[in-house]
Amino acid sequence: MTRDCIAHNLFIVWGFPESTQNFIHRELEELSRDGHEIRILAGYRLRRADISPQLASIADRAIYLGHAAHWVPRALAWAARHPVQMASAAAWVNGLPHRSQLHRARMLAMLLAAASVCDEVKKRGFRHLHAHFAAYQTELAMCLSRLSGVPYRMTCHAYGIWKDRNLLAEKIRGAEVVLTCTEYNARHLRQIAGDHADKVHLVYHGLDLDALGPPVPMCDDLVIRFLAVGRLIVKKGFRHLVEAAGLLASSGHDFELTILGEGPLRDALAAQTRLLGIADRVHLPGAVSNRDVFAYMRRSRALIAPSVRDENGNIDGIPNVILEAMASARPVVGTDLSGIPEVVKTGQTGYLVAPGDSRALATAMAELITDPTAAATMGRQARKLIEEHFDVKQNVARQAEILAQPLH
Secondary structure (H helix, E strand, O other), X not given: OOHHHHHOEEEEOOEEOOOXXXXXXXXXXXXXXXXXXXXXXXXXXXXXXXXXXXXXXXXXXXXXXXXXXXXXXXXXXXHHHOHHHHHHHHHHHHHOOOOXXXXXXXXXXXXXXXXXXXXXXXXXXXXXXXXXXXXXXXXXXXXXXXXXXXXXXXXXXXXXXXXXXXXXXXXHHXXXXXXXOOHHHHHHHHHHHHHHHHHEEEOOOOEOHHXXXXXXXXXXXXXXXXXXXXXXXXXXXXHHHHHHHHHHHHOOOOEEEEEEOOOOOHHHHHHHHHHOOOOOOEEEEEOOOHHHHHHHHHOOOEEEEOOOOOOOOOOOOOOHHHHHHHHOOOOEEEEOOOOHHHOOOEOOXXXXXXXXXXXXXXXXXXXXHHOHHHHHXXXXXXXXXXXXXXXXXXXXXXXXXXXXXXXX
């Protein structure tokens, strides 16, 4: 992508900058470091002190919709000036094959949001809209494209593909380009895209390896520490990890497990540790900063990522913390689900087990306890894989190359 092309891109998110979306922020920061002027359209701003100067600058210059009490009147005023165009767009939204009436109502709300900023987008001369997430963020982009005539692109992450799933085929059909972050996602999107499958491109998210610095060697402490990180929700599979910890403890292994994160299952997980008699070795300290995650990582032998598919079909892609652990030269025990097998390879970068298989998790963890040499070797190989395939500089360059290609 040329600098001119980036300068006229409007990236669409919702809350900005979300603490759970560092994988997006790294790409924006890399583009900013490379001299591109990044502009964001977001629903609202999140005040955070733990962000880089580049990201703070991007946040300061973003366009924010604000509270609906502010943007709905602006939208109605726009509709009063353009009644035919607004009525046509509303009929288009209403006629789409939404998954539910709630999804239809959501997109109508996004139409109002789009109308509220349509004049500003046209006035600033944006030539491309680029939505991150294939849910309401892309629906906002679609509506804004319909009203303004500015074409849209989208980057699909796991949530929009596997949980939300509204209008995926239609979203691909209308987009100039579709990016996604795992080969697993890409295969699925191409399958449902039909004749538009060639719009779908794989670009892995990357890490800023210069900022991370060289990995710290594993500790030789008497107590082996394992780490897990994520929201305490069903798809993270932490119930199975606690079961595995119980099996590991009953087999006589000495270890500690820390699960970082907050969520609705916190009390249930804490009760489970007490029931299994392992509350003294399984710790739930809550959510911590990204810097503190790396501090825990440096003291750990491995990361455990026991992801499963939840009752709504929602799954992870490649959890960002897996890449961070591998960049830290730590092996990963992950599940054979979604994009995880693209990076976690048994005996090379860690161990891959079946989703929900607590006994297999315990066996893999035991291997890492009893064979520190193999653990260190797998950690070094994990770091090498990250250097070769997940450097943010290389991956952002690849993304720019795709977006600069002649469009459909």
